[in-house]
Amino acid sequence: MKVLNIAAYKFVQLNQLEALQQALVQTLRQLELKGTVLLAEEGINLFLAAPAPSIRDFLVGLRRDSRFADLQVKESWSHAQPFRKLLVKIKPEIIRMDHPAIQPAAGRAPAVSAATLKRWLDAGHDDEGRPVVTLDTRNDFEVDVGTFRNAIDWRITKFTEFPRLLLQHQQALKGKTVVSFCTGGIRCEKAAIFMREAGVEHVFQLDGGILKYFEESGHAHFEGECFVFDERRAVDPALKPRVNVGALSDSPVPEDMES
Structure with missing residues (x-):
């Protein structure tokens, strides 16, 4: 039986985290889902996998909670369970930035769809004629596993470095439309909010990240594959696991796991 993999996050104010943690553990174990769920006062971040009926049942139950009613999920398939166990953790942040003033639940940064980004990259500029950089x-x-062609890469080793690096490189972004992107949207959402507050005028996040881009626009302007935080290690633009994962088998899995 094929295994359905889901990735999702939502910035939403959460309280009584321990009670929510216990309820999720009970439900996930009953349905035999494996993967990782991160909970924080700022929201939820998850990567889970199981046969499709179990995933669907879990999502139906989760969305009965009004806080998660509009949770957007990215799906992909594998022939084997990519997770060894289930972890449901409480964290200070669902994606660590060490910048508490950034509160995505209070309002999202402007986003562009996969189709819009593809159109801009095809043209080499946005709808107002500004050069576009990713x-x-x-x-x-x-x-190193894969990224957009000519994307800006600051050689980040952990997401907490982003604010400092942005301030170092901010002048190079002047006069350009900047589209921040990541695997599933969570890091680029916080990054876009920080850039806006730092004074970068024309900045957007890629809605749904690379995974959504693959789903809607395929491999256009993207070179390589997308790293994912499970034993598949990477998926291609068809959202299929890469065949040869040997080169990635020792890759670190940091705290900034993202959906």
Whole structure:
């Protein structure tokens, strides 16, 4: 039986985290899902896998909670369970930036769809004629597996470095439309908010990240594959696991796991 893999996150104010953690553990174990769920006062971040009926049942139950009713999920398939166990953790942040003033639940940064980004990259400029640059907010080892052609890569080793690097390179972004991107949207959302607050005028996040881009626009303007934080290690633009994962088998899996 094929295994359905889901990735999702939502910035939403959460309380009583321990009770939510216990409820999720009970449900996930009953349905035999494996993977990782991160909970924080700022929201939820998850990567889970199981046969499709179990995944669907879990999502139906989760969305009964009004806080998660509109949770957007990215799906992909594998022939084997890519996770060894289930982890449901409480963290200070669902994606660590060490910048508490950034509160995505209070309002999202402007986003562009995969189709819009493809159209801009095809043209070489946005709808107002400004040059468009893509900014990879992921870690360096993820970038090395695959990224957008000519993307800005600051060789980030952990996401907490992003604010400092942005301030160092901010002048080079002047006069350009900057589209931040990541695997599934969570890091580039926080990054885009920080850039806006730092004074970068024309900045957007890629809605749904690389995974959504693959789903809607395929491999256009993207070179390589997308690193994912499970035993598949990477998926191609068809969202299929790469065949040869040997070169990635020792890649680190940092705290900034993202959906």
